[in-house]
Amino acid sequence: MKKTLFSLAMVAILLLSACGGKTTGNNATNNSPVQITYMEWGDPAELSVWKAIVADFEAANPNIKVNVDVSDWDSYWTKLKTLLAANTPPDVFAMDAPLYLDYQSRGVLLNLQPYIDSNPGMLDGLFPNTLTAYQTPDGYFGLPRDFQTIVVFYNKDMFDKAGVPYPKSNWTYDDLRATALALTKDTSGDGKIDQFGYVIDPWDFEPGMSEIIWASGGDLINADHTKTLIGEPNARTAFQFLHDMMFVDHSIPDPNTSSQYGGDLFLSGNAAMIAMGHWAVPSYSEASFKWDVVQMPSGPAGQATSVNSAGFVVGKDSKNPDAAFAFIKFVLSTAGQTRLAEMGFACPVLRSVAESDAFLKQGTSINQQIFIDSLAFAHMKPVFKGYDEWSSTIGDGLTPMWNGEAELNPTLDQIVTQADVVLANNK
Amino acid sequence: MTKTTQKILLDLVTYAFLTAGAVMMLAPFLWMVATSFKIPADQFTHTLIPNPATLDNFRKLFSFDLNFPRLFMNSAIISLLTVIGQLLTCAMAAFCFAVVKFRGRNLLFTLLLVTLMIPEQVTLIPNFIIFKWLHLVGTSVPLWLPAFWGGAFGTFLLRQYFLTIPRELVDAARVDGASLWQTFWRIYLPLGKPALAALAIFTFQGAWNDLLHPLVYMPTVPNTTLTVGLAFFQTQLTMGGRFTVLMAGALISILPLILVFFFAQKQFIEGISLSGLKR
Known part of the structure; x- marks a missing residue:
């Protein structure tokens, strides 16, 4: 019995020391750039496009590093709910507009209005119908990233x-x-x-x-x-x-x-x-x-x-809301939206990009203009x-x-x- | 009707039922194997022989921007550590419950069994918070470490098996001067092989197929497990109607399970032939 206990204790000590090693490892990264996590649903092709967007962003903002975490649609919501319940939300995460108020009303999203106010004109170029979904009486708790017309x-x-x-x-x-x-x-x-x-x-x-x-x-x-x-x-x-x-x-x-x-x-x-x-x-x-x-x-x-639009939101408990908003702002800029348009999954929310060749002439021979024109009666x-x-x-x-x-x-x-x-x- | 004809008839009925059951179990499996070698146009044809047969699905699978060897290794390491942890700690606990007499043994055992009633989903978030606090989220440690805390199911399974091992063996060992640990290590573990093999299969299968925990604890692709990697492609492949590729992925992902099963099956037979005791 004593020996059993002893071996158990040994196992426990070994495990604890393993944990200890990890902790110091994390603390040692204090001097390195700010790390934020961007989580979204998607498939492998989308992941590679987002990696390209992140590379552009990191080149423009050398002090911020973005980890992209992509899961399939079902897994995404499971993972997100667990992270939110554990009070450790990703800094920026993707949101489907119809579900937005479910999350917003539960108080897990950061109010982006102060950031938008300090960036006047930031939303001017966006299609107004795509913004409506994210408006609340208290301001925007999220911003559209791209839209879908049927x-x-x-x-x-x-x-x-x-x-x-x-x-x-x-x-x-x-x-x-x-x-x-x-x-x-x-x-x-x-x-x-x-x-x-x-x-x-x-x-x-x-x-x-x-x-x-x-x-x-x-x-x-x-x-x-x-x-x-x-x-x-x-x-x-x-x-x-x-x-x-x-x-x-x-x-x-x-x-x-x-x-x-x-x-x-x-x-x-x-x-x-x-x-x-x-x-x-x-x-x-x-x-x-x-x-x-x-x-x-x-x-x-x-x-x-x-x-309908997919959008960005920021976790209320994000440790780096400034970096998170900088990332959103970049994706909504001409450079970010052009990359997204090239991805071909959705229509850019920035009008100038939606009406540019980046979106209208993306490899396929189809009439992309139809998706934009449909907004008029959407x-x-x-x-x-x-x-x-x-x-x-x-x-x-x-x-x-x-x-x-x-x-x-x-x-x-x-x-x-x-x-x-x-x-x-x-x- | 003579006894032999009666027996033959009974056997016939038994085998008819067993065959029907086996066909029911095997059919989806065979369909998966067949589909993984079919061309996409044939994916819903009701034939088990792919004609024409192709390896394109496997080529397509490996052409994805997904590091299969790495996903495979991650799954294998996590599953193996889980099996080791479970076998070790469950066997020790089971040995105590089956052999060692101590105060409150039955109460403790009942409490242990009660934990079987707690659904995993309930403990997911508290566990997550604990591992977050230990700074282990984002690593594979939370996936296998809990296996070293023992488990109600494994302990129960092994205890029941250990109870069938004759007490005389313990007494004989004690006469020969064996300590409790030696009794466990040299007598109960070897004799418990069939039960340990069964537990190893269950545990390996559970860990290998687990999607929820790797999804929540580990970073995303490429550094994740095979299940998460395949789920990542699932939407794309089913939306695109590429069941052939999906089945190729499924086939590859269950190969280790089949290997483990055949390996453990040998232990079943060996274990039974070793446990005889002359009275």
Whole structure:
């Protein structure tokens, strides 16, 4: 027994001395430059672009070192919540605009207003619609980094083969429906449709659903975020329209069918059109067919699309808020935004860069201008506290309907009741 | 019906069930192996023989800006240290609970079992704060160090096994003048091989597959574990419909698990043949 204890004690001492070594190591870095961490979601290609931006930044600010920490979307939020709960947030981290107020209202973000005030004119060149999401009565607790408008991507080869003219910028939802129907086919002749006209995300509002609701004169939620409006008559018409395309025309695949193609039917060459944001451009660039983009169609209430932005926020407990803000300021400058534009995942928020060749002529032959022009009729993706819970309540609620297991109208009634409870709980 | 036909029938039913179970377990695995050698266009075809077969998925995987050998080494070191820590401390604790008589033994053992009820998620943040305070966040130490604190599951598993080892062996050892430590090291550890091998498999698998802890504690790619590295690519590959590459990654990531299993399986058999006691 004594010997067991002795060995345990030895192990403990060894481990403690190992920890001790680490501690001194950290203290020894006091004289070196200020270190900040920038954490974001993304994939390997984005990581390499951010490394380039950081290299530019460090060259201009030799006394600041930036560690970039990139995880995939799901892991990012898990990691971020743990770091925040442990009171050790990253200095700068990426934020999705709809989730921004969830974090801001919990008091974990630093108010950037004093920094913005001491940099007059800093926000002048940014697209105003992208800034709105980050405004609070107390000022900005975050700033947009890039934005996404939803457009329709279409497979040119598929249109050519079927002899269908390409969609025009002033097209309507009726045109979309007719075009989609003309491109829905059973190419293998086995009695099952294997080429679909149009694809939307049946779970997320952003690509496909919110646009048609707005174009039909409906809305998702009221202005003070207390009532869900997707059950109102105009929104209902919009849902009915998509429902008919899915279950009458079969030009939109239902989720069960989509899953057989393993995700993205447009990229696999099984769909002619898809509602998507600029984030899809890099992966679609690898497609074996020619494609381009066009504005979302217009409905009875005119043309409408959705705009959303990813932004930066600074942790309230950041030890180096000045360095953190310097980094944000750099990314929002012409140099930083140009790099981001070259990355090709999103549209720059700085107007001069969005309208420059850096963005408009980035390797792909598509009409990048469409993403910028869409801003003119874009509605902001809703931003409010509790957005995450609210949108998943609706997404989960719609699932049985898209799966063909539930009727449209009772489903919507039920969702509105549930979603309003979520809103009330988050007030 | 004679006894033999009855037995054959019973065997038939048993094997039918076992085969069905084995097919259920193996099918996803075989699908993964097959898909990793298919071309992207064939990724959803219902065939287990890739035609045409290709190594492109593996080439694509290694072409990523991701240091695979390093991720592999990180995962391997963390998993091995975790296994060593668990085997050592759990075996010592289990030995005490099974063999040594002391006051409050049952109470302590019950308390230990109660900790099995605490979900990992609950202790994640307190543990994180402790390691932050020790300045160990950003290193791999928080991933394997807790394995040296023992663990309820391993202690329970080994204690139950140690209880099946005849007490006579302890008495005989004591007569020969063996100390408690010698009894543990020379009798219980060798005889406990099958249980230790089982625990080694569980622990290795758990550590190797762990995504949450490396994600939270370690810096991001490239200096992280294989699971985090693969998760990093997952979104890109599933969004882009590249399941073939994803499966190639999955196949590579489970190879060590298969190796560990075969190695440990040998211990199962050896352990059983050694533990016989002449009465």
